[in-house]
Amino acid sequence: MLAFSFMTSSLSQGEELSVISSICTLYQTADFTTPVLDENEKEIVLAHGDKLTAIEEDGDFVKVSTSDSFEGYVFKYYVTANKNGQDVYPVFNGKVIVDNAEIFNIDKTSSGFSAKLNQEIYIYGGFDGKKEFTQIAIVLEDGSLFYGLIKTSNLQAYGISSALITAITVILALVTVILAVVFIKKRKTKRNKNGTLA
Numbered sequence: 001m002l003a004f005s006f007m008t009s010s011l012s013q014g015e016e017l018s019v020i021s022s023i024c025t026l027y028q029t030a031d032f033t034t035p036v037l038d039e040n041e042k043e044i045v046l047a048h049g050d051k052l053t054a055i056e057e058d059g060d061f062v063k064v065s066t067s068d069s070f071e072g073y074v075f076k077y078y079v080t081a082n083k084n085g086q087d088v089y090p091v092f093n094g095k096v097i098v099d100n101a102e103i104f105n106i107d108k109t110s111s112g113f114s115a116k117l118n119q120e121i122y123i124y125g126g127f128d129g130k131k132e133f134t135q136i137a138i139v140l141e142d143g144s145l146f147y148g149l150i151k152t153s154n155l156q157a158y159g160i161s162s163a164l165i166t167a168i169t170v171i172l173a174l175v176t177v178i179l180a181v182v183f184i185k186k187r188k189t190k191r192n193k194n195g196t197l198a
Helices: 162-194
Strands: 016-019 023-025 045-047 051-058 061-066 071-075 094-096 101-104 110-115 120-123 133-139 145-151 155-157
Touching: 023 071, 051 071, 094 120, 101 133, 110 145, 120 155
Parallel strands: none
Antiparallel strands: 016 051, 023 045, 051 061, 061 071, 094 155, 101 110, 101 145, 120 133, 133 145
């Protein structure tokens, strides 16, 4: 279960917010379809730690103003009113298995942060051992929470080992083969009985 309490209480107009995701796009409306553009026609993308001023909440979004006086909506789970940069630490469900594992932004660019060996993380986007990257939330050295990516090969999900993933893959492959053989046998049986295929 997701164990964060982001934006559970209503915000006051003018309240200061901090961005806690690696990147956070500003939108014209309370959805993901219309990014706010700057004077150079580029999307306004906020970075971890950027400060915003709350205007009003709207479903899963918050209308904000930036330090550059742009106004728009941000996904409310990517910001917090907590001065330390997070509301509640996650219930960890994985750990880093190499030292100085690079942490990436959501767009797969380098964030400049790294994780230590055995540092605990929260895997929030599901775990697939075949994917190159896994979405994580991690507590940085300054105590702030950071949403980003880490290479899947550099982490271990609690309760899921690479051996188990391999075993499940092999089992699924065997089941597929068995079902295919059974299906072929049934088709042959029908052909023998009827003289033609059904």
